[in-house]
Amino acid sequence: MEVYLGIDVGSVSTNLVIIDEEGKIGQALYLRTQGRPIDAVQQGLRQIRAINPGFSIKGVGTTGSARHLTGVVVGADSVKNEITAHAVAAMHIIPDVQTVLEIGGQDSKIIIIRDGIVTDFAMNTVCAAGTGSFLDQQAARLSIPIENFGDIALNATAPVRIAGRCAVFAESDMIHKQQTGHPISDILKGLCQALVRNYLSNVGKGKQIKGPVLFQGGVAANKGMKQAFEEALGCEVVIPPHYSVMGAVGAALLAKEEMQTKRKTAFRGFDVADFVCTPRSFECSGCSNLCEIIELKLNGTVAACWGDRCGKWSNKTTTAAS
Amino acid sequence: MLITYPHMGTLAIVLKALFIGLGRPVLNPPPITKRTMELGTKYSPETVCLPFKVTLGNFIEALEQGADTLVTCGGVGPCRLGYYGEVQKGILEQLGYKFEMIVIEPDIVDVIKQLRKVAYQRSLREIYHAFSVAGAKMNALDTIEQNLTVLRPYETRLADGLWQQAVQAIDEAESISEIHNIVEDTVFQIGRNQCSDHKPLRIGLVGEIYVMLEPFVNQDLVRVLGTMGVEVHKTMYLSDYVRGHLLRKREYLDKYEELFALAKPYLGHYVGGHGLKSIGHTIAMSQENYDGIIQVYPFTCMPEVIAKNILPKVSKDMNIPVLSLVYDEQSGEAGVMTRLEAFIDLLKSRKRFGKVKGL
Incomplete structure (x- = not known):
C-alpha cells in the first residue's frame, strides 16, 4: 500500500502517523521522546515496519521542535513548523474550523482560521505554566496517574481558585489549598480553570475565538481541561479523535501536498531505524x-x-x- | 586618550572614522559574542533592557583592552535609554575601571560642545572634514544595505558577499570620493544581478532601533528572512536617526508629522522611543501594500510595549498581519524560527488566496 508518513517530534512526545492517498489516517503512534529524539523516531519506524511490512512510503513530512534534525535523519520531503502542521490537520478533520487550541508538552498555541486560511496565531511567550509538562508534574506530586487527572477533576463540587499566572506560584497555591483541607477533585478542577484563564488571557489575548473550536495536543486528553475551556468560552469544544498526534497528521498531509509536484521521495527507507x-x-x-x-x-x-x-x-x- | 563606543550594526565604522578624523586613537570594541552578553548581563540590573546589557558588555571588553574614554549617547523623553550612560558609568566605576565617559545628548549644540573637548587641537576645517567623512560612510553603508534588500531574497549568498566586501572597503576608505566609488560599484553589482520578474513577500520591520540594527541581538533577522525568500524593509537606519533626531532635517520632521497623523486615531501623543512610529509605519506600509509587519523590541521596552498592545487593533483595521518579537538574553532561536516560519506560511497563503476581510 502506498502511504505518507508524518513525524512530529516534540519536547515530550514523538508521534508518527501514516495516511493513505485519500488522507485517511491508517496508523498513529504516540511515543515518549525522553530527551532522545533520534532514538524515539527510530523506535517508531521499527514499530511501523513490524506491523505493516508491505507499506511503501511515498512521502515524509516532519514537524515539531526537532523537525530539522528528524528531517535530515529520515530524509523528509517537507519540513514544516508546528503551527502550520496543526492548522492543516485541523482543517482536514473539520473543514470549517475557525479556532484551534493546542496545548502540548512545552508550548501552547492558538490558531485563528477564517475561510480555510490561517489569519492569526500566537504562542505562549515567557512561561510554560499550563502546558502538559506542568500538569504531568502536578499529577506526579499528588501520585495521581495523569490519565485519571481529568476524571477526578470532573467530580469537583466547589472548584477552588488557584493563581495560574506562574507555575511556581500555582504549585504553592495548590499546596496551600491541600493543607487547608480542600478535596483533591476541587483542587484539580481549580487548577484546570486557572490554566484555561491563563491561556485565554496570555495566548488568546485579543483573539476572536469563534466556533467550531478544536482542542488538540496531548493536554486535550484531560477532560477537566475540556470542561474548563467550554465553561470559559461558552461554546462547545471539539476534541478530534487523533487529538494527540495532530501535528504528525498535518506533517503527513503537507508531505502529500509536496509530493504532488515532486517525483521521488527523499525518504531513506525503513533501514534508517537501524542506522x-x-x-x-x-x-x-x-x-x-x-x-x-x-x-x-x-x-x-x-x-x-x-x-x-x-x-x-x-x-x-x-x-x-x- | 583611547576612545571606544558600543556596537550597533555599522555604528562602529562611522564613529571610528569620526574620531580618527578628530585626531584621536580609537579602539573598536571586540565584536559582540556570547561573552559580551554574559559580561553585560552579569553586571546589569535584571529587568533593564537588552541594549543596556550588551553595550555594557562592549564597554567592559574594550576597557579590558585598554580603552580609557567611553562615548555613548544620552536621550530625552520617557525611554530609559537617556539615563543609561550615567548608570553604566556608576557600574563600571564600582567594578574598578578608570575611564572618562562622554555622554552625547541628542542635540547638535551639545554634540559640538562635547566633541570640541575631544578635538581641542583641531581646526574647524579639520573638524568639518572629519564629520563629512564619517557622514559619507554612514550614508554609504545605509544606501548599500537598502539596495541589498531587493537582492537578498533570491541571491542570499551573493548579497552577503557584496555586503561584507563593501563594509570592509568603506571601513578602510579615507576620502569621500573613494567612498562614493564603492557605493557606485556595489549598487551597480546589485543592479546587474537583480531579476525584475521576481515578486517575493515584502515585510516591513518596525520597532526599537537597537534591536532592529544590531544583527547579533536580533539573531540575524534580516538575513534569516532573506534565506526564506522574503524582502525585508527596515523602517529605520542609522542615517535616519542622525538626520532626524540630531540634525533635525526638514524632510525627516515632515515624515514624522506624517506618521504622527497616521497614528493619531490610535495613539495621540509621543510615548518615547519609537513606539509612535511603529504604529505610524504599520499603517503607512499597509497602504503601500506590504504583505506583513514584524515588530521587534527588547524585553521590558516601555514605548514598544505600548505599541504592541495597540498593534492588534491597527492590524485588524488595516488588514495587515503583525508579528511582535521580543528579545532578551534568554531568547531561544528555535522559538523565534517557529514563529517566523508560521508567519511566512500565513502571509504566503493570504497572498495566494487573496486577502481575507475582517482579519
Whole structure:
C-alpha cells in the first residue's frame, strides 16, 4: 500500500502517523521522546515496519521542535513548523474550523482560521505554566496517574481558585489549598480553570475565538481541561479523535501536498531505524560569531551540518531534504 | 586618550572614522559574542533592557583592552535609554575601571560642545572634514544595505558577499570620493544581478532601533528572512536617526508629522522611543501594500510595549498581519524560527488566496 508518513517530534512526545492517498489516517503512534529524539523516531519506524511490512512510503513530512534534525535523519520531503502542521490537520478533520487550541508538552498555541486560511496565531511567550509538562508534574506530586487527572477533576463540587499566572506560584497555591483541607477533585478542577484563564488571557489575548473550536495536543486528553475551556468560552469544544498526534497528521498531509509536484521521495527507507546516528556539536572558531555547529553522522559518514551563520559548514554537505 | 563606543550594526565604522578624523586613537570594541552578553548581563540590573546589557558588555571588553574614554549617547523623553550612560558609568566605576565617559545628548549644540573637548587641537576645517567623512560612510553603508534588500531574497549568498566586501572597503576608505566609488560599484553589482520578474513577500520591520540594527541581538533577522525568500524593509537606519533626531532635517520632521497623523486615531501623543512610529509605519506600509509587519523590541521596552498592545487593533483595521518579537538574553532561536516560519506560511497563503476581510 502506498502511504505518507508524518513525524512530529516534540519536547515530550514523538508521534508518527501514516495516511493513505485519500488522507485517511491508517496508523498513529504516540511515543515518549525522553530527551532522545533520534532514538524515539527510530523506535517508531521499527514499530511501523513490524506491523505493516508491505507499506511503501511515498512521502515524509516532519514537524515539531526537532523537525530539522528528524528531517535530515529520515530524509523528509517537507519540513514544516508546528503551527502550520496543526492548522492543516485541523482543517482536514473539520473543514470549517475557525479556532484551534493546542496545548502540548512545552508550548501552547492558538490558531485563528477564517475561510480555510490561517489569519492569526500566537504562542505562549515567557512561561510554560499550563502546558502538559506542568500538569504531568502536578499529577506526579499528588501520585495521581495523569490519565485519571481529568476524571477526578470532573467530580469537583466547589472548584477552588488557584493563581495560574506562574507555575511556581500555582504549585504553592495548590499546596496551600491541600493543607487547608480542600478535596483533591476541587483542587484539580481549580487548577484546570486557572490554566484555561491563563491561556485565554496570555495566548488568546485579543483573539476572536469563534466556533467550531478544536482542542488538540496531548493536554486535550484531560477532560477537566475540556470542561474548563467550554465553561470559559461558552461554546462547545471539539476534541478530534487523533487529538494527540495532530501535528504528525498535518506533517503527513503537507508531505502529500509536496509530493504532488515532486517525483521521488527523499525518504531513506525503513533501514534508517537501524542506522547508527551520532550527532556532535562544537564551537566554530572561524570568526567572532562562535556559532555552535551540529554535525550529524549516519553510519559513520557526515550527513549534514547546521547551526552556522556563514554557510562554511552547512554548504559542505548536502542535506537529504534538498 | 583611547576612545571606544558600543556596537550597533555599522555604528562602529562611522564613529571610528569620526574620531580618527578628530585626531584621536580609537579602539573598536571586540565584536559582540556570547561573552559580551554574559559580561553585560552579569553586571546589569535584571529587568533593564537588552541594549543596556550588551553595550555594557562592549564597554567592559574594550576597557579590558585598554580603552580609557567611553562615548555613548544620552536621550530625552520617557525611554530609559537617556539615563543609561550615567548608570553604566556608576557600574563600571564600582567594578574598578578608570575611564572618562562622554555622554552625547541628542542635540547638535551639545554634540559640538562635547566633541570640541575631544578635538581641542583641531581646526574647524579639520573638524568639518572629519564629520563629512564619517557622514559619507554612514550614508554609504545605509544606501548599500537598502539596495541589498531587493537582492537578498533570491541571491542570499551573493548579497552577503557584496555586503561584507563593501563594509570592509568603506571601513578602510579615507576620502569621500573613494567612498562614493564603492557605493557606485556595489549598487551597480546589485543592479546587474537583480531579476525584475521576481515578486517575493515584502515585510516591513518596525520597532526599537537597537534591536532592529544590531544583527547579533536580533539573531540575524534580516538575513534569516532573506534565506526564506522574503524582502525585508527596515523602517529605520542609522542615517535616519542622525538626520532626524540630531540634525533635525526638514524632510525627516515632515515624515514624522506624517506618521504622527497616521497614528493619531490610535495613539495621540509621543510615548518615547519609537513606539509612535511603529504604529505610524504599520499603517503607512499597509497602504503601500506590504504583505506583513514584524515588530521587534527588547524585553521590558516601555514605548514598544505600548505599541504592541495597540498593534492588534491597527492590524485588524488595516488588514495587515503583525508579528511582535521580543528579545532578551534568554531568547531561544528555535522559538523565534517557529514563529517566523508560521508567519511566512500565513502571509504566503493570504497572498495566494487573496486577502481575507475582517482579519
